[in-house]
Amino acid sequence: MIPVKLLSSAQKVRRRILFFSLVLLLTTLASWVMADILWRGGMNSCEIAIQILFTVLFLPVSLGVVQALTGFFILWRRRDASRQLSLLEKMDPPVELPVTAVVLPIFNEDVSRVYEGLRAIYRSVEKTGNLANFDFFILSDSNDPNKWIEEEMAWAELCKQVHGFGRIFYRKRKIALNRKSGNISDFCRRWGSKYRYMVILDADSVMSGDCLVKLAQLMELQPQAGIIQAAPVQSMSESFFGRVMQFAGTLYGPIFQAGLNFWQADEGNYWGHNAIIRLAPFIEHCALPDLPASKTPRAKFMSHDYVEAALMRRAGYEVWLAYGLGGSYEGGPPTLTDMAKRDRRWCRGNFQHSWLMLSPHVRPINRLHLALGIMSYLSSPLWFFFMLLGTMQFVLASRFTQRTFDADVGLSKVLDIGGNRLAIILFATTISLLFLPKLLGLLLILRHKQEAKPFGGRLRATVSVVLEHLTSMLITPVLMLFHSRFVLGVMAGQEVGWGSQRRGGDDGIEWGEAIEAHWGHTIIGAVWGVLAWWINPAFFWWMSPIFIGLVCSIPFSVLLSKTSVGAALRRTGLFMTPQESCPPVELAELQTNLDACQQHIPPLEPLRKNYGFMQVVIDPYVNAIHISLLRRRNKHRRLDSAYFTQLQNRVVTEGPDVLSRREQMALLLNPECMAWLHEQIWLIPPEKLAPWWMTALRQYNILESKPKTALYL
Amino acid sequence: MDLLLEPIETFVPTWGSPEEWNSAYEKLESYLRAHEVDSHLHRAHITTLILRRVSRRWQGQTPPEPLATLAIEEANRLLNEWFSLIMDLPAGANADFTAADGRVALFLCDGSLRWPYAFLTPHVPNELKTAMRSSLMRAGPELQISNMVPRPIDLGLIPEFADDAMDRLNRSPIIKALIGWLIFLAILTYLFWRTRQP
Numbered sequence: 001m002i003p004v005k006l007l008s009s010a011q012k013v014r015r016r017i018l019f020f021s022l023v024l025l026l027t028t029l030a031s032w033v034m035a036d037i038l039w040r041g042g043m044n045s046c047e048i049a050i051q052i053l054f055t056v057l058f059l060p061v062s063l064g065v066v067q068a069l070t071g072f073f074i075l076w077r078r079r080d081a082s083r084q085l086s087l088l089e090k091m092d093p094p095v096e097l098p099v100t101a102v103v104l105p106i107f108n109e110d111v112s113r114v115y116e117g118l119r120a121i122y123r124s125v126e127k128t129g130n131l132a133n134f135d136f137f138i139l140s141d142s143n144d145p146n147k148w149i150e151e152e153m154a155w156a157e158l159c160k161q162v163h164g165f166g167r168i169f170y171r172k173r174k175i176a177l178n179r180k181s182g183n184i185s186d187f188c189r190r191w192g193s194k195y196r197y198m199v200i201l202d203a204d205s206v207m208s209g210d211c212l213v214k215l216a217q218l219m220e221l222q223p224q225a226g227i228i229q230a231a232p233v234q235s236m237s238e239s240f241f242g243r244v245m246q247f248a249g250t251l252y253g254p255i256f257q258a259g260l261n262f263w264q265a266d267e268g269n270y271w272g273h274n275a276i277i278r279l280a281p282f283i284e285h286c287a288l289p290d291l292p293a294s295k296t297p298r299a300k301f302m303s304h305d306y307v308e309a310a311l312m313r314r315a316g317y318e319v320w321l322a323y324g325l326g327g328s329y330e331g332g333p334p335t336l337t338d339m340a341k342r343d344r345r346w347c348r349g350n351f352q353h354s355w356l357m358l359s360p361h362v363r364p365i366n367r368l369h370l371a372l373g374i375m376s377y378l379s380s381p382l383w384f385f386f387m388l389l390g391t392m393q394f395v396l397a398s399r400f401t402q403r404t405f406d407a408d409v410g411l412s413k414v415l416d417i418g419g420n421r422l423a424i425i426l427f428a429t430t431i432s433l434l435f436l437p438k439l440l441g442l443l444l445i446l447r448h449k450q451e452a453k454p455f456g457g458r459l460r461a462t463v464s465v466v467l468e469h470l471t472s473m474l475i476t477p478v479l480m481l482f483h484s485r486f487v488l489g490v491m492a493g494q495e496v497g498w499g500s501q502r503r504g505g506d507d508g509i510e511w512g513e514a515i516e517a518h519w520g521h522t523i524i525g526a527v528w529g530v531l532a533w534w535i536n537p538a539f540f541w542w543m544s545p546i547f548i549g550l551v552c553s554i555p556f557s558v559l560l561s562k563t564s565v566g567a568a569l570r571r572t573g574l575f576m577t578p579q580e581s582c583p584p585v586e587l588a589e590l591q592t593n594l595d596a597c598q599q600h601i602p603p604l605e606p607l608r609k610n611y612g613f614m615q616v617v618i619d620p621y622v623n624a625i626h627i628s629l630l631r632r633r634n635k636h637r638r639l640d641s642a643y644f645t646q647l648q649n650r651v652v653t654e655g656p657d658v659l660s661r662r663e664q665m666a667l668l669l670n671p672e673c674m675a676w677l678h679e680q681i682w683l684i685p686p687e688k689l690a691p692w693w694m695t696a697l698r699q700y701n702i703l704e705s706k707p708k709t710a711l712y713l
Numbered sequence: 714m715d716l717l718l719e720p721i722e723t724f725v726p727t728w729g730s731p732e733e734w735n736s737a738y739e740k741l742e743s744y745l746r747a748h749e750v751d752s753h754l755h756r757a758h759i760t761t762l763i764l765r766r767v768s769r770r771w772q773g774q775t776p777p778e779p780l781a782t783l784a785i786e787e788a789n790r791l792l793n794e795w796f797s798l799i800m801d802l803p804a805g806a807n808a809d810f811t812a813a814d815g816r817v818a819l820f821l822c823d824g825s826l827r828w829p830y831a832f833l834t835p836h837v838p839n840e841l842k843t844a845m846r847s848s849l850m851r852a853g854p855e856l857q858i859s860n861m862v863p864r865p866i867d868l869g870l871i872p873e874f875a876d877d878a879m880d881r882l883n884r885s886p887i888i889k890a891l892i893g894w895l896i897f898l899a900i901l902t903y904l905f906w907r908t909r910q911p
Contacts, residue, residue: 045903135854156850160821169853185861193859287863311864358869392904493883620748624816629852631813675813682744682785683778700747 005224006082012265019066019263026062031055033426036410037419046393053386060375061433068252068437071259075444080258082265084228084322085214087221094220097133098196100276102212105139105183107176109203111150112597113331114138115158117206119593120586122162124327125209134212135195136168139183141176145664146612148172149622153615156625170629174669180272181288181304192283202273205232208327208586215276218322226282226317227309229268229275231257232330235579235587239334239508240569241560244471246332247464247575251455252441257323266318267365272305274328278317282308285315291352303349306373310356310366329579329587335509335561336475337517340482347377347486380483387546391528394535427542438465454578464575474556477549481521508561511554518553525550604699606692610656613664614696616674617651623678630671644673652680655692724765728772729780737764737780744785748816749825750832759833763787795833799842821848 007015034054038047074080102121106114118136125134138155142148155170162168173186184200192198197219199212211230218228233253234246261268270277286308288301301307309319333339350373356362357370412422442465445451446458455461529547532540540547549556559565569575579587603611615622647667650658659667667673686694726734741760750756767780767787776783789812796802796815819825822844825832831841882889 137853155852156820159850160823165821165849166851169851171853189859189861190856191854192857192861194854194857283859283861285864287861289863289866355868356866359866360869361866492889618747620812620816621820624813625820625850627813628817628850679789682740683782685779685782697743700743 006084006087007265011081015265016263019070022066023059023062026066027055027058030058030062030426030430033411033422036412037423037426039410046389046396050386050389050393053382053389057379057382057386058430060372060379061430063372064256065433065436067259067263068255068440069259070262071255071257072440072444074258074262075255080261082261083258083324084218084320085324087218088214091221093214093217097130097213097216097220099133099135099194100197100199100212100216101135101137101187101191101195101279102199102201102207103137103139103184103187104201104203104205105141105180106151106203107141107180108144108147109142111147111154112594114151114203115154116590116593116597117204118168119158119162120590121201121207121209121212122164122168123209123589124207124586125212126162128209128213130209130213131167133216134167136164137187137191138168138170139187140170140172141179141183142172143176143661143665144612145661145668146610148665148668149612149616149626152626152629153622172629178288178300179302181301181308185287188279188283192279195279197276198279198282199276200273202330204331205274206235206329206586206590207274208584211325211327214325215322218320219276219278222318222320224316224318225266225320226278226312226315227268227270227275227319229270229319229321230325230328231321231323232271232274232328233577233579234332235329235577236591237332237334238563238566239560240562240565241336241339242332242334243566243569243575244468244560245339246579247455247577248438248468248472249332250577250579251445251461251465252437254323255437255441255444257321261321261323264321264365264369266320267313267363268309268319268321269369270305270309270312270319272303274330281312281315281317286311291355301349301352302345303353303373306350306353306366306370307356310362310370313363313366314361327584327586334563336478336557337509337513337561340479340517343377343479343483344486344489347483348490350374350377351487351490377483377487380480381487383480384484387543391532391535391539391543394539398536435469438469441465454576454581456573456576456581460573460576467574471560473545474549474552475560477525477546478518478521478553478557481524481550507563508558511558514554514557514561518557521550521553525553604695607696607699610664610692613656613668616668617656617677617681618696618700620678623674626668627671627674630669630674644670648673648677648680651677651690652684652693653688653690655690657692724761724768726764726768728768729776733780734764737767737784740781741784741788744788745832748832750829751825752829755830755832762833763791766791791833795837798835799837799845801846815845817850818845818848821850 031051031054035043035051038051043051080086104114104118115138118138122131122136125131138151140148140151142151151172152170155168159165159168171187171190173183176182178185187198197216199207199215201207207230215228215230219225231253234242234249237243237246288304288307291300312319333342350370353370354374357367357374362370412419415422417425442462445455445461449458452458452461456464525547528543529540529551532543532547570580583591602608603614607614616626617623644667647659647663651667656664667677681689681693681697738760741763742756745756745760750759763784767783770787771783778786792815793811796811796818800811800815800818802811802814822841824841824845827844828838828841831837882892
């Protein structure tokens with residue numbers, strides 16, 4: 001097949017010159033106006049610092065605005081020479097597709113969500129008639145014994161239900177070395193050379209069969225493509241916060257993606273999931289090097305995706321963003337605090353990229369991607385510092401130096417409006433620029449009634465945009481303080497753990513959790529507000545959106561986390577997305593099955609903590625499946641020692657509660673121990689068993705032993 | 714009541730107390746339930762059958778274990794024989810793993826549900842035999858090992874220098890604290906100076 005190129009080098013250069021010239025032009029204009037406002041026959045050091053910070057911070061704002069404008073024009077005209085999908089429209093798709101591996105790395109995730117998501121994907125691929133072209137791998141790093149057992153049984157049950165043995169595979173790593181990227185590397189080392197492509201999913205990803213087939217076809221058409229990232233759309237959120245984020249991502253996301261694709265073209269980025277990867281170059285070139293600070297423990301890249309994209313580019317392969325492909329979905333954090341927890345990891349990961357910024361081996365555009373990633377977090381402490389300096393300047397001006405903003409120089413003199421008015425104009429322009437991408441996203445759907453309908457109709461979509469803007473105004477200062485703390489933490493060398501994410505569920509966070517997360521924000525907001533009022537009431541009103549967001553952060557965070565509020569807003573037709581109003585088959589099936597999963601009777605309270613351990617010891621089938629899976633890996637090993645004997649005896653006579661997670665995992669990894677335990681629990685007379693086992697056996701006799709898995713049955 | 718006149722082969726234990734046999738019956742029944750033998754009729758039938766075998770085996774002897782334990786042991790023996798018969802396993806195979814393989818095969822073909830009266834009976838339907846023998850649980854395809862080794866990245870001079878500096882800082886919390894205090898003092902000095910400017 002003749003390789004196709006969407007853009008020539010000259011076209012790419014022209015696009016980038018145009019794009020970045022506009023970004024610089026906008027930044028220069030705004031900086032000029034700021035300089036005029038600050039200029040009073042010169043600038044003091046505080047004003048110089050304010051000016052520098054303003055310029056640095058305005059640059060990403062300009063970039064976002066120009067990107068949104070570019071994307072808007074592309075989508076409005078419905079013409080884009082660099083659109084991946086256009087390749088499939090112009091050319092005949094390849095008839096024969098190689099087998100692609102779909103890999104799903106998981107770590108202590110909600111098993112129902114993971115497996116039902118996989119079922120939806122599997123069914124969708126089956127409907128396209130291309131099932132023979134895809135193999136599915138669940139790659140578990142779970143270290144929670146209950147999750148492990150649940151995953152094994154869910155895998156066996158799912159395979160049985162969809163006839164997926166030999167097509168859906170399960171691997172549990174004994175040692176979760178190097179987290180998610182290590183898990184993927186482990187897959188690559190074992191089976192990577194069997195496949196030409198690999199699609200990486202996140203635990204809450206859903207991809208339609210059509211999307212997967214298109215991605216494989218696009219790779220076949222472009223042998224020079226190393227990674228094609230399918231833009232995921234947030235979906236299935238239920239909380240107030242989740243639905244607002246979902247609405248924003250669905251409505252504004254496409255224009256940003258089209259704009260991003262305009263300037264990055266074949267030098268795009270990889271976002272870690274919902275992407276197809278060419279395995280041979282990935283194995284050869286994208287093994288992650290250790291961080292330079294290798295003398296410290298755990299010195300590994302936490303955000304591996306950007307680095308892998310840079311390494312793929314270094315190897316000479318293209319990295320594309322396929323926007324508008326459809327059928328690519330992901331979940332999002334349900335609460336503000338969950339988003340902050342996720343951002344903490346991402347912040348550290350992005351800052352680790354600073355090591356690569358000056359590497360001669362990294363291409364300039366990748367360097368820009370890395371810089372933008374860092375800036376997305378660094379901008380928060382810079383904004384905070386900028387506002388602190390602004391406050392200080394106001395204090396100095398009004399209390400000590402008597403310098404005010406009403407001197408008539410530069411633009412304010414030419415326009416004859418005075419410094420204060422110019423400051424108001426700059427403030428209003430900045431706010432408008434921040435709102436512009438939202439307005440553009442809205443305009444795109446308002447032009448046709450049919451396009452606005454899935455968003456709740458024209459009126460509701462407009463109201464939703466206004467409400468979303470107000471919500472994000474209140475959230476932004478809180479995120480600014482969160483991010484500032486994370487950046488300081490990174491600089492102080494604080495470690496960030498690896499945990500599973502809360503991906504939905506209960507009706508919001510507790511007040512205690514909100515107070516713990518936001519008490520500092522409330523105090524900072526209150527003190528700052530009082531100080532601003534003391535300086536000048538007018539200054540207070542200027543800064544009030546920030547103070548209000550901070551002071552109200554505790555109740556607002558609780559309110560945002562409520563699924564009941566999210567449901568109420570949905571009933572009124574606000575924050576609707578096409579995935580909610582006319583859900584695609586995959587999401588509809590997933591939701592139905594998840595609802596059915598929730599009908600399962602939960603185990604008795606005393607057994608809940610070790611339910612998986614109970615199942616694997618008592619249930620003959622769960623025990624047999626676990627042993628069979630262990631034996632496949634432990635063919636040549638025989639673990640038998642006093643250590644295991646005493647662990648076994650403790651479990652039988654005292655119950656699993658007395659064992660640590662590590663001890664439980666040690667037992668679960670030993671097939672002989674597990675066979676022995678199963679036999680003994682049934683053989684030993686009740687008086688010699690721990691009371692916990694008696695309760696467990698009674699529960700097994702009284703209640704129906706099904707479901708063994710968290711799956712829809 | 715013609716039905717009562719039909720010959721029924723009853724099992725009446727000749728040793729052990731009724732409480733012991735009751736407890737053995739209950740435990741054995743729940744063990745069979747755990748094997749998803751959902752038919753009450755069939756469960757009662759094989760429970761009685763196993764208990765009768767236990768009674769015969771230990772007739773006239775002093776049993777070394779409680780009756781319930783002996784019943785489960787007998788059930789396990791029968792299960793292994795039954796699985797070996799169906800799966801055509803070699804004699805002398807590890808009993809634990811024979812049972813595990815048999816159970817996995819039975820689970821995968823839904824044997825207990827599709828053939829509710831076949832469990833532990835010598836007359837195994839051919840369909841069940843075929844289904845169990847063809848049950849295959851593959852957790853992964855055949856390995857095809859690749860070598861995935863990180864390539865060194867030249868980071869340039871500044872990161873190398875920063876690496877050393879960071880390493881020294883991490884090793885010396887006192888220097889770290891001193892730098893923090895210096896920054897704080899610098900800010901304080903600046904504010905002091907700025908508030909005294911005309």
